[in-house]
Amino acid sequence: MSTVPVEPVVEAPRNYLNASYGVKSWLLTTDHKRIALLYLVTITILFFLGGAFAVMIRLELATPQGDLMTPDTYNKMFTLHGIIMVFFFLVPSIPATLGNFLVPMMIGARDMAFPRINLLSWYVLTIGAVISISAAVMGGVDTGWTFYTPYSTTYSNTYVTLMAVGIFIAGFSSILTGLNFIVTIHTMRAPGLTWFRMPLFIWSHYATAIIIMLGTPVIAITLLLVGAERTLKLGIFDPALGGDPILFQHLFWFYSHPAVYIMVLPAMGVVSELITCFSRKRIFGYSFVALSSVAIAILSFLVWGHHLFVSGQSVYAGMIFSLLSFMVAVPSAIKVFNWTATLYRGSISYDTPMLYAFGFIGLFTIGGLTGLFVATMAIDLHVHDTYFIIAHFHYIMVGGTVMAYMGGLHYWWPKMTGRMYPEGWAKFSALVLFVGFNLTFFPQFILGYLGMPRRYYAYPEEFQVLNVMSSAGATILGVGYLIPLVYLFWSMRYGERASSNPWGATSLEWQTPSPPPTENFTVTPVVTEEAYTYSHEAPEHV
Amino acid sequence: MADSRVLPLGEAEWGGGVSPYAVGHKKLGMWLFLLSDSLTFSALLIAYSYVRIASDQWPLPFHLWPSIAMATVMTFLLLSSSLTMAFGVAAAKRGDTRSAVRFIVLTILCGVGFVVLHANEWMTLIDEGVRLWSNPMGTPLFGATFFTLTGLHMAHVASGVIYLAVIAAGLPGNRFHHEDVEISGLYWHFVDLVWMFIFPLVYLLSVAP
Numbered sequence: 001m002s003t004v005p006v007e008p009v010v011e012a013p014r015n016y017l018n019a020s021y022g023v024k025s026w027l028l029t030t031d032h033k034r035i036a037l038l039y040l041v042t043i044t045i046l047f048f049l050g051g052a053f054a055v056m057i058r059l060e061l062a063t064p065q066g067d068l069m070t071p072d073t074y075n076k077m078f079t080l081h082g083i084i085m086v087f088f089f090l091v092p093s094i095p096a097t098l099g100n101f102l103v104p105m106m107i108g109a110r111d112m113a114f115p116r117i118n119l120l121s122w123y124v125l126t127i128g129a130v131i132s133i134s135a136a137v138m139g140g141v142d143t144g145w146t147f148y149t150p151y152s153t154t155y156s157n158t159y160v161t162l163m164a165v166g167i168f169i170a171g172f173s174s175i176l177t178g179l180n181f182i183v184t185i186h187t188m189r190a191p192g193l194t195w196f197r198m199p200l201f202i203w204s205h206y207a208t209a210i211i212i213m214l215g216t217p218v219i220a221i222t223l224l225l226v227g228a229e230r231t232l233k234l235g236i237f238d239p240a241l242g243g244d245p246i247l248f249q250h251l252f253w254f255y256s257h258p259a260v261y262i263m264v265l266p267a268m269g270v271v272s273e274l275i276t277c278f279s280r281k282r283i284f285g286y287s288f289v290a291l292s293s294v295a296i297a298i299l300s301f302l303v304w305g306h307h308l309f310v311s312g313q314s315v316y317a318g319m320i321f322s323l324l325s326f327m328v329a330v331p332s333a334i335k336v337f338n339w340t341a342t343l344y345r346g347s348i349s350y351d352t353p354m355l356y357a358f359g360f361i362g363l364f365t366i367g368g369l370t371g372l373f374v375a376t377m378a379i380d381l382h383v384h385d386t387y388f389i390i391a392h393f394h395y396i397m398v399g400g401t402v403m404a405y406m407g408g409l410h411y412w413w414p415k416m417t418g419r420m421y422p423e424g425w426a427k428f429s430a431l432v433l434f435v436g437f438n439l440t441f442f443p444q445f446i447l448g449y450l451g452m453p454r455r456y457y458a459y460p461e462e463f464q465v466l467n468v469m470s471s472a473g474a475t476i477l478g479v480g481y482l483i484p485l486v487y488l489f490w491s492m493r494y495g496e497r498a499s500s501n502p503w504g505a506t507s508l509e510w511q512t513p514s515p516p517p518t519e520n521f522t523v524t525p526v527v528t529e530e531a532y533t534y535s536h537e538a539p540e541h542v
Numbered sequence: 543m544a545d546s547r548v549l550p551l552g553e554a555e556w557g558g559g560v561s562p563y564a565v566g567h568k569k570l571g572m573w574l575f576l577l578s579d580s581l582t583f584s585a586l587l588i589a590y591s592y593v594r595i596a597s598d599q600w601p602l603p604f605h606l607w608p609s610i611a612m613a614t615v616m617t618f619l620l621l622s623s624s625l626t627m628a629f630g631v632a633a634a635k636r637g638d639t640r641s642a643v644r645f646i647v648l649t650i651l652c653g654v655g656f657v658v659l660h661a662n663e664w665m666t667l668i669d670e671g672v673r674l675w676s677n678p679m680g681t682p683l684f685g686a687t688f689f690t691l692t693g694l695h696m697a698h699v700a701s702g703v704i705y706l707a708v709i710a711a712g713l714p715g716n717r718f719h720h721e722d723v724e725i726s727g728l729y730w731h732f733v734d735l736v737w738m739f740i741f742p743l744v745y746l747l748s749v750a751p
Contacts (some may be wrong), residue, residue, distance in 0.1 A: 113567040175578055183570045213574055217582040225589075225690075233675040234686040236589060241675060242597050242683035250592075251585055 015418065015515040030115035031518055036101035037416070038122050043089055043097060044485070046129060050084035051478065053077050058440075058471040066458040074457035075142035076158070082145025084136075087167050088129050090401055091259060094266035095177060095212075096125070098408045099205050101416060103181055105509035105516065106199050108190025108525040113183040121176035128170030135162035144455065146256070149237040149248040153229040161230050164223040171220040174262075178212030181205050190508065192527035199507045199531045200289055204269025207293035211258045211265070211300060219255035222248065249311055253304035261300040264364070264396055265293055267404030268335055271357050274407055275339045276532045277505045278354035279346025283532050285338045292331035299328045309380045318377050325375035332368055336361060351503070352426035356407025359434050363399025367392060370445065385455075388448025394441045406433070406484065413488065414498030418515040421491045425483060433480035439473025506533055572725045576732045579698075583736050586694065587743060590687045601679030603670065605750045609663065613745045616659050617737065620699075623652030624734045627706075627727045634723040639713055642723060646710040649730065653703040660696055664689070688744060695740055698733045705729060 016033045019025075026034060056077045060068045069077070100118065104111055112118045135141060141163045143152040152160050185206050189198070226248070228234040235241030237248045276283050283289055305313055305321030313321075339361055348354070370392040374380045383389060413421050443466040448454075452463050459467065501510040512521050565573075594600050604610050630645030671678045672685045709726045712718045 114571065179571055179574045179578070182574055183567050186570060187565065187567060213578045214581050217578050218585040221582050221585050228690075234690070235675055235683050236593060236686055236690075240682075241686070242681035243593055243686075244596055247589055247592055251589065254585070 013513065014517055015513065016518045017418070017515050019518045028119075030111070030119050032100050032104050032112050032115065032118055033416070033516065033518075033520075035118050035122055036097050036099075039092065039096040039100060039125075042122070042126055042129065043093055046084055046088045047093075048481075048485075049133070050081055050089055051481065053081035053084065054474065055478065057081060058474040060457055061459070061467045062471045064459050064461045064464050064467075069457070071457050072142060075144075075455070076136075076140035078455060079141050079144050080136050083132065083141070083163065083167070085397075086145055086259070086263075087170055088125070088132065090263040090397055091174060092125060092177070093263070093401065093405050094270060094408065095181070095205060095208055095262075096122075096173075098270065098405070098412060099181065099208075099266060100177070102412065102509055103184060103202060103205055104188070105415075105512070105520055106202055106507050107185060107188060107193055108508045108521060108527065109184065109188035110519050110521070112180045113188055114180050117176050118180055121173045121180070124176065125170050125173035128166045128168075128173065130166075131169060132163055132166030135159040135166060138162070146252060147223065147226055147248075148252075149226065149229075149245040150239075153226055153237050153248075161227040164227040168220050168223050168227075171216045171223075174212045174216045178209035178216070181209040182213070185209075190525050190527055193508075194527075196287060196290070197527055197530050198290075199269075200272035200283065200286070200293075201266075201269035201507075203290040204265045204272070204293045207297040208262055208265045210294075210297045211262050214301065215255040215258040215262070218251060219259075222251040222255070225251075246308070246311055246313070249308050250304065253307045254301070257304040257307065258297075258300040260393070260396065261296055263401045265296060267360065267364075267401045268293065270404040270408035270411075271339060271360050272335075273505075273507070274353045274357035274404075274411055275342050276534060277411070277503050278351055278357070279343050279348045280504075280534045281342050281346040281532070282530075282534060283338065284341035284344075285334075286531070288334050289338050292334045295331040296328060299324065299331070303328060303375075306375050306380070309377050310384050315377075322375055322377050326372065329368065329372055336365055336368075350427075352421070352423060352430055353407045353411035353503075355427060355430040355434075356403050356410065359430065359437075360400055360403045360407065363395050363403060363437065367395030367399055370395065383448055385453055386448035387444040387452050387454055390454050391441045391444035391448060394444070399437055399441070403433070403437075406430070409484075409488075411503065412509075413491070414502050415509055415514045415516070417492050417495070418498055419491045419493075419495030420498050420502065421484075421495060422487050425487045429480050429483035429487075432476060432483065436473050436476030436478075436480045440470050440477050441473070443467070443469045443473075507531065566721055569721060569725050569728070572728050576728065579732070580736075583694070583739070586687075586691050587739060590691055591743065593681075593683055593687065597681040597683070599680040600748070601677060601681065601684045602748045602750050603667065603672070603677075603679050603684075604745055604748050609666070610745060610749060612659055612663060613741060616656050617741050619652045619656045619659070620734045620737050623649045623656075624731050626652065627730045631720075631724045631727045634713070634720040637720070642720075643710050643713050646706050646713070646723070650703050650706050650710065653699055653706070653730075657696060657699055657703070660692065660699075664692075691740060691744060695733070695736055698736070702726075702730050702733050 016031055026038065029035060029038075056069070057074070060066065060074055060077070066074070100112075136159075139159055141156070141158045141160055143156050143158070143160060147160070147164070185198075185202060225234060225236055229237055233241075236243045237245050239245065272283060272289060303321060303325045305317055306325045309318050309322075339357075370388070374383060374389060374392055410421060410426055413419070447463055447466045447470075450463070452459055498514045500513045502514075503510070508521075508525050508527070509516070511525060604613070626645045626648040630642050630649060633639075633642035633645055667685075667688070672688070674686050674689060676682045677685050705726055709718055709723055713723065
């Protein structure tokens with residue numbers, strides 16, 4: 001297109017974006033869709049901030065010598081990368097943006113059960129983020145994102161307390177969001193939308209909300225105890241006063257392992273939507289996929305001890321935790337098998353969201369299977385605290401969660417903005433991301449297996465080739481994230497106008513205009529069928 | 543779902559309280575909050591038990607008189623307050639605002655009595671030299687766990703008192719529904735329940751020999 005088409009001057013129909021204007025109409029909104037966009041902006045900023053720290057890490061590791069920064073600075077870089085990404089990007093990512101936007105729409109409701117609490121949760125997250133970023137700016141934190149005691153309580157001279165306060169506050173944002181989801185899903189479903197007619201996205205968010213409600217208070221009180229130990233000499237993690245540093249690890253991982261599922265369950269929900277839509281098929285084994293989310297939520301609370309195999313936990317406890325960790329693989333595998341079975345004989349189209357869904361399945365499988373390696377005590381002794389662990393959880397967190405997040409963002413972008421994104425660029429960047437991701441993290445599996453420990457700013461020369469590969473991959477990965485940032489912004493103004501249902505999908509959010517009106521539905525939808533009643537028809541494009 | 547029938551907007555019940563669960567938004571929200579909060583206390587109680595078992599000289603500072611006797615009175619006060627709260631909820635449900643307010647005020651008085659006795663207990667221990675980081679009787683951590691656990695609980699009781707006061711003040715002017723009274727009751731019973739764990743674990747297991 002060389003000339004800009006002249007758009008006919010038609011008054012756009014009332015929707016949630018043009019219902020009111022001005023900063024105040026956004027900062028005081030109780031519309032879940034606008035709150036989702038507020039979250040989207042916040043989280044995108046935090047993602048690129050966390051990414052900037054990753055850039056510093058990969059730059060330092062491009063050479064074996066520690067030549068770019070001091071070891072202290074390096075410690076702060078990986079700590080801030082972890083903290084920002086885990087607590088301020090991954091945990092809120094899909095639930096707070098896509099979940100906030102879609103949970104009420106998918107169940108045919110006009111808003112969340114507690115719209116004002118919903119807005120409050122965004123403010124709380126923002127305040128937590130500002131405090132944590134100010135801790136980073138004032139001098140940073142060097143404990144690793146795990147805050148292991150006694151280093152974090154006794155020895156570190158960095159802004160641990162302030163950072164802990166920031167994360168503590170952000171935790172309340174999670175709790176409020178989770179509470180809102182559960183109440184909304186329980187009480188506000190449209191007539192006819194029974195539990196087993198709900199889209200799987202809703203099931204996975206329900207399971208996520210359960211984990212949030214049960215796990216987050218524990219990390220909150222634990223980080224508070226760390227702060228109190230630094231300021232008031234509380235001593236609960238200090239052996240000199242009768243405490244125990246291992247106790248911290250138990251409490252920390254009681255939340256932080258389930259938190260992995262807080263991050264990945266919503267991603268699984270997104271993938272279920274994408275796979276069914278782009279293979280035009282009913283999901284294979286609906287109730288198994290739905291209930292496996294709940295099973296994962298329950299099992300996730302019983303496996304934290306696999307982080308303590310080398311921490312002085314009893315061998316017998318370790319064996320039990322190892323066994324239970326293997327059990328989590330069962331519901332996870334059920335999902336992967338059922339997605340694959342859904343693809344079988346489907347009429348598959350390779351739109352961008354589907355490319356991300358494929359990326360998710362492949363990368364999550366690698367991440368999940370290496371999870372079984374590290375759940376095996378004998379192998380974990382060898383690879384514990386090496387780059388194998390780094391590679392493993394980045395395959396889950398980035399290869400899984402971020403891929404699904406990107407896929408979901410593209411899939412629902414027309415609904416959120418009323419505009420299509422440029423398909424060519426989107427496919428290109430999905431490919432770039434996939435290549436960049438694997439080049440970054442696959443070499444880390446090998447590095448870890450060869451024995452390169454994590455958190456070191458210098459390393460023996462024999463590891464350089466793989467590290468350079470990883471750093472090069474990170475560059476490609478970075479480009480893969482910048483391209484969508486540009487074209488998604490671009491499309492908000494110049495993208496093709498989207499129809500109400502550009503993908504021919506079946507769930508309720510597609511039965512209302514794009515972008516939706518403030519009240520979501522002009523008439524209350526009534527659901528008479530199961531989810532995913534696709535027939536083998538190609539989607540009508542735009 | 544593709545061919546859903548449509549109903550005019552507003553015919554569906556949006557405020558919750560519909561079948562099959564028949565629970566309103568606020569009540570379900572309170573239940574979930576309490577579920578979440580119970581994990582906070584669980585974490586602290588388990589941490590306390592963990593360090594206590596790991597220690598071979600855990601202090602046993604509570605004499606039958608006055609500490610245990612006072613703690614028993616406190617327990618009695620809290621348990622009675624749950625009873626008066628239940629009466630208050632029932633009265634509010636009947637629409638008998640006057641006696642609902644009276645029962646809630648009784649509940650508040652029990653709560654205040656609890657906090658006063660508890661603060662007195664704290665002062666006694668502080669006089670005996672118990673600090674967050676040390677104490678004359680044994681493992682230094684005793685003070686930290688005691689003050690954290692009971693302090694967090696006391697904060698809950700105190701906020702409960704304020705919460706109930708707001709409800710009692712607004713009830714005569716019809717600013718609250720009877721379900722709001724029930725929801726505040728849920729919170730109050732929860733605070734009571736938590737004490738039923740703290741009392742044996744912290745006090746009864748630490749009676750001075």
